[in-house]
Amino acid sequence: MYAYDEIDRTLINERVSEFRDQVKRRLAGELTEDEFKMLRLMNGVYLQLHAYMFRVAIPYGTLSSPQLRKMAHVARRYDRGYGHFTTRQNIQFNWIKLADLPDALEDLASVGIHAMQTSGNCTRNVTTDQWAGVAPGEVEDPRIWAELLRQYSTMHPEFSFLPRKFKIAITASAYDRAAIKVHDIGLRIHKNEAGETGFEVLVGGGLGRTPFIGRVIKPFVHGRDILSYVESILRVYNQYGRRDNIYKARIKILVHELGIEKFAAEVEDEWLATRDSALTLDSEVVEDIRSRFSYPHYQKLSDTPDELTAASADPHFARWLKNSVAPHQRTGYAIVTLSLKPVGGPPGDATADQMDAVADLADKYSFGEIRVGHEQNLALPSVARRDLPALWRQLDKLGLATPNVNLVTDIIACPGLDYCSLANTRSIPIAQELTRRFANNDLAELIGRLHINISGCINACGHHHVGHIGILGVEKNGEEFFQITIGGRADEHAVVGTLIGPAVPFAEVADVIEDIVEAYLALRARPDELFVQTVERLGVEPFKERVYATR
Amino acid sequence: MTSPLQQKIKITGPSVVTANRTWDGVVIYRDAHNGWTTDLAQAAIVRTADDARALLAESTADDVGAIGPYIAPVAVNDNGTVEPGNLREQIRRKGVTIDLPASA
Numbered sequence: 001m002y003a004y005d006e007i008d009r010t011l012i013n014e015r016v017s018e019f020r021d022q023v024k025r026r027l028a029g030e031l032t033e034d035e036f037k038m039l040r041l042m043n044g045v046y047l048q049l050h051a052y053m054f055r056v057a058i059p060y061g062t063l064s065s066p067q068l069r070k071m072a073h074v075a076r077r078y079d080r081g082y083g084h085f086t087t088r089q090n091i092q093f094n095w096i097k098l099a100d101l102p103d104a105l106e107d108l109a110s111v112g113i114h115a116m117q118t119s120g121n122c123t124r125n126v127t128t129d130q131w132a133g134v135a136p137g138e139v140e141d142p143r144i145w146a147e148l149l150r151q152y153s154t155m156h157p158e159f160s161f162l163p164r165k166f167k168i169a170i171t172a173s174a175y176d177r178a179a180i181k182v183h184d185i186g187l188r189i190h191k192n193e194a195g196e197t198g199f200e201v202l203v204g205g206g207l208g209r210t211p212f213i214g215r216v217i218k219p220f221v222h223g224r225d226i227l228s229y230v231e232s233i234l235r236v237y238n239q240y241g242r243r244d245n246i247y248k249a250r251i252k253i254l255v256h257e258l259g260i261e262k263f264a265a266e267v268e269d270e271w272l273a274t275r276d277s278a279l280t281l282d283s284e285v286v287e288d289i290r291s292r293f294s295y296p297h298y299q300k301l302s303d304t305p306d307e308l309t310a311a312s313a314d315p316h317f318a319r320w321l322k323n324s325v326a327p328h329q330r331t332g333y334a335i336v337t338l339s340l341k342p343v344g345g346p347p348g349d350a351t352a353d354q355m356d357a358v359a360d361l362a363d364k365y366s367f368g369e370i371r372v373g374h375e376q377n378l379a380l381p382s383v384a385r386r387d388l389p390a391l392w393r394q395l396d397k398l399g400l401a402t403p404n405v406n407l408v409t410d411i412i413a414c415p416g417l418d419y420c421s422l423a424n425t426r427s428i429p430i431a432q433e434l435t436r437r438f439a440n441n442d443l444a445e446l447i448g449r450l451h452i453n454i455s456g457c458i459n460a461c462g463h464h465h466v467g468h469i470g471i472l473g474v475e476k477n478g479e480e481f482f483q484i485t486i487g488g489r490a491d492e493h494a495v496v497g498t499l500i501g502p503a504v505p506f507a508e509v510a511d512v513i514e515d516i517v518e519a520y521l522a523l524r525a526r527p528d529e530l531f532v533q534t535v536e537r538l539g540v541e542p543f544k545e546r547v548y549a550t551r
Numbered sequence: 552m553t554s555p556l557q558q559k560i561k562i563t564g565p566s567v568v569t570a571n572r573t574w575d576g577v578v579i580y581r582d583a584h585n586g587w588t589t590d591l592a593q594a595a596i597v598r599t600a601d602d603a604r605a606l607l608a609e610s611t612a613d614d615v616g617a618i619g620p621y622i623a624p625v626a627v628n629d630n631g632t633v634e635p636g637n638l639r640e641q642i643r644r645k646g647v648t649i650d651l652p653a654s655a
Contacts (some may be wrong), residue, residue, distance in 0.1 A: 011564035026573070027573065027574055027615075029615040032614050033573075033614055033618050033619070047571055047576060047618055047619065048576075048580055049578075049639070049642060049643050049644075050577070050646065050647075051571075051575065051577065052575075053574040080648065080651060081651075081653065081654060082651065082653075096576075097574065097575040098573065098574055098575065098576065099574045099575065141644060142597065160627060295561070315630070334554075345652070346652065347653045348654070350653065351652050351653065351654045352620035354654075363553040384587065417638065417639060417642060418642060418647040418648055418649055419647065426648060428647075428649050429648060429649060432649065478637055478638070
């Protein structure tokens with residue numbers, strides 16, 4: 001966990017007071033909506049179909065148990081008793097009143113949580129691997145650098161009015177859980193040939209109506225130079241990014257139109273002029289940030305305790321253990337993913353009672369720490385393996401032990417037309433129906449790793465482009481239709497999926513997905529060939545034929 | 552950006568002006584008495600582009616009470632009841648089409 005210093009606490013509290021005054025002036029008619037809109041957006045407040053939506057940042061996906069309890073409190077006191085975890089390590093409350101927002105912000109500020117820059121044309125919440133600091137094989141904890149970038153980019157005067165929003169993600173593992181290749185800047189921490197730790201920098205990734213996979217702009221940037229290099233990218237983008245057309249304003253369009261070589265040359269020129277400036281990071285600065293992260297006091301424990309061996313005789317526990325529990329850096333400990341994808345439930349939602357209970361379980365079993373992943377699940381990062389049976393029993397009672405992590409029902413979905421003012425179609429009912437169709441755990445295991453991502457419009461908040469199966473809602477003559485893509489992926493081999501054919505109506509989506517999955521099971525070369533590997537090997541034609549032959 | 556009042560208004564049937572209430576975001580409809588109502592049945596219904604433009608102008612002038620007024624289609628049934636004219640407006644009126652998460 002990172003402990004905020006006095007400067008951080010003052011900043012957050014002053015921001016609450018400032019926003020309280022802005023809300024008061026808006027409600028008194030002293031600010032027009034045009035004047036107020038940018039101010040509320042910079043505090044994470046959107047207007048959705050039925051109400052305001054309040055988006056709160058969870059920096060680098062790490063929460064303490066008091067912070068999660070405070071989110072439960074906000075859900076219960078100011079909203080309708082639940083929250084929605086998003087694909088960018090935020091939580092959203094869907095029913096909050098403008099008049100209540102300053103109080104909600106003040107309550108969150110008491111535990112160091114805020115909503116700054118969760119919207120607006122600025123650098124958004126810097127995200128990272130939800131297993132940061134505990135993943136085996138990790139080069140180093142990427143949250144140190146995420147925190148440095150958070151401090152650097154918060155209320156940065158030069159970059160508060162960029163051409164468009166700007167998203168940065170960091171990973172330090174070989175397997176990319178942070179989807180860095182679909183971010184404006186993706187940072188991969190690695191070691192160079194000399195054994196020095198630094199960053200591979202990718203730029204121009206993104207989804208939305210024009211998806212691009214990020215390109216490597218610099219294979220290695222030393223840690224001391226990372227802020228100046230990121231600033232150079234931001235400066236080039238701020239200068240040349242389009243402001244005349246919202247659909248062409250993201251950095252991905254600039255990189256695409258200039259070409260990566262010319263864009264990189266512009267960045268290099270800027271960087272050479274500024275790299276040895278005040279942004280050069282002394283090792284003391286980095287170490288100061290590092291020292292403000294506290295780590296658990298691990299015990300020496302066995303990886304195969306008797307409790308675990310005995311409990312594994314229960315097939316339900318054994319299934320969950322195999323699916324939702326991952327190895328940890330430390331012997332005797334494990335990383336536990338808590339599925340927020342129950343059969344028939346809205347993906348990523350958690351009730352206030354569930355949040356409180358998870359906070360209690362984190363205190364009891366995981367050093368008071370909770371993680372949030374971009375796949376819209378939670379994780380307890382450091383659970384002693386001897387405690388896994390006891391933890392599972394309690395998670396099961398809470399509905400948080402569905403053994404479907406990374407399987408066909410672990411669906412990413414945006415809020416869709418049930419909530420969102422931008423959406424063309426609903427997303428959640430499609431996800432719910434699919435979880436019912438594939439509710440059989442044996443079938444889900446037989447299918448293996450398969451990510452279905454659903455977006456209710458072309459803005460792609462549900463990351464449909466990079467779903468193994470992507471579902472995109474479009475409106476046709478007032479009716480909900482859905483385009484299906486296959487073969488996308490968001491990991492270190494990120495690729496945009498391929499459209500298989502004409503859009504299908506709402507009522508047929510689940511049937512189509514079943515057809516695609518049945519085709520895969522018949523076509524795969526061997527049981528461990530993943531869905532995306534089969535698509536890569538055979539292309540989309542066999543799937544297209546299966547779906548459209550009888551439609 | 553073009554003001555909504557400067558945009559060409561084209562309606563194809565009965566319509567209302569709808570917005571969100573400023574202090575809590577609730578869905579509201581412009582009524583026939585220069586005010587707002589949460590009840591679609593009480594909304595002012597317009598059938599011509601000129602009437603729609605006038606109702607929208609009146610609604611937009613109330614920047615304190617409402618956010619983002621716009622013209623939305625409705626269907627008027629034979630018995631005089633009014634229904635939203637599309638799925639988006641149905642959801643805005645009746646709420647989400649799913650069960651909200653609830654604590655056990």
